[in-house]
Amino acid sequence: MSKRIGRQTVRLAEGAVILSAASTVGPKEAEGPLGKYFDQRAEDALFGEATWELAESKFVEKNMALTLQKANLKAKEVDYILCGDLLNQCTGSTFGVRQFEIPFFGLFGACSTMGEAMSLGAMLIDGGFANHVLAGASSHFCAAEKQFRFPLPLGTQRPPTATWTVTGDGAVVLARKGNGPKIVEITTGKIVDMGVTDANNMGAAMAPAAADLLQTHFADTGRTPQDYDVIATGDLGTVGRELVVELLAKAGYEMDSRYTDCGIEIFDNETQDTHAGGSGCACSAVTFCAYFYPRLLSGEIGRMLFIPTGALMSPTSSQQGQSIPGIAHGLVIEGCKKGAKK
Known part of the structure; x- marks a missing residue:
């Protein structure tokens, strides 16, 4: 099957x-x-x-x-x-x-x-x-x-x-076995390249891929953003998150307060001077492991859509003036039932 x-x-x-x-x-x-x-x-x-x-x-x-x-x-x-x-x-x-x-x-x-x-x-x-x-x-x-x-x-x-x-x-x-949150669905992203060449604007380069992944996931599953307790993209920061909200609105989806980004959660921009927020492979990794996983484990989060995002560039491609392709991968993770034995 x-x-x-x-x-x-x-x-x-x-x-x-x-x-x-x-x-x-x-x-x-x-x-x-x-x-x-x-x-x-x-x-x-x-x-x-x-x-x-x-x-x-x-x-x-x-x-x-x-x-x-x-x-x-x-x-x-x-x-x-x-x-x-x-x-x-x-x-x-x-x-x-x-x-x-x-x-x-x-x-x-x-x-x-x-x-x-x-x-x-x-x-x-x-x-x-x-x-x-x-x-x-x-x-x-x-x-x-x-x-x-x-x-x-x-x-x-x-x-x-x-x-x-x-x-x-x-x-x-x-x-395969044990107690804990469970990955139940996977939406694999495809490369999306909107021609961004600025290596200092990762949010703009990756946001179209995140938006494409979200639209595809909703179409594949028949769900909407409101079917999730938390939707967390990986590394878009404030610039990229705003673009995703705008792009999804044009597609007919309302991304409300349940949508956040790991790059926004991990730093305090007012006191830490990180500009648009956090990025890097570890951004979504440590934020999920430290902040979202315990909430899934306790049952505070019942269903989460976790979408790490990436800019598929290299020093060589940037030096040669190539644009920055974006990618995003989505996982549906179901939390433990409240009161369940951990």
Whole structure:
């Protein structure tokens, strides 16, 4: 029997339980409005390492280990790791997970990587190919600025549309059995490119992909925004969220207060000077793991649509004047019933 519903959505037969979730962040993230929710906080951005890139791998290593610990699992009990980051060749992830000796799929979905990892992990679980999957994503502000824009020592002024790449790692353990929120549907996004070339305006580059994903999901499932307790895009910030609301309104959908963005939730723009908000692979990853997962676990959130978003650019494509393609991946996650045993 086919699990497909509509053009881009699948409904899982059994679903995938989110058995545990963990988040490890840098100091700026820990000082933000979600600071009390994060599991681990580094004292500085270098995290005791010699380079930003090595620090990112340490965020991955420490957080993946914690995620396994919270699930009461040993590495040998996990069938696959799926994760990725923004660094060239995904070395942040590769060097961070190499000591676990778990079969590994390295992913690149830019800032949508957490959605990609959770989607593919849930499919592996539901398809009978795995019992436990460790899925995550990481990023680092200093490393990302050096790679995609300008090295920090230059002191380049950031425009109002710029977002702040989140430093940290978020990860989940997906399981065939157990207690926890469950991934029940996946809407896989397609590349949408509206010709944006400004590497300092990620919200504008990614918003059309998020809007396309939302419209497709509603068409595939027959639902509306009001059928969800929370809809959270990943990394659009204030600029991108406004564009999504505008685009969905033109399509006949009202995106009300239940729609938020992880890039808005993670920083306080008035006190932290992050301009348009947060972005980066870790933005949606740590926000989901630290802030939304506990609310799904407690039953406060009954049904959530989680949509990490990504800008599929590289330093080379930007230097050659190419536009920035956008992508978004959506997951429907059902929370635990209130009062249920965790």
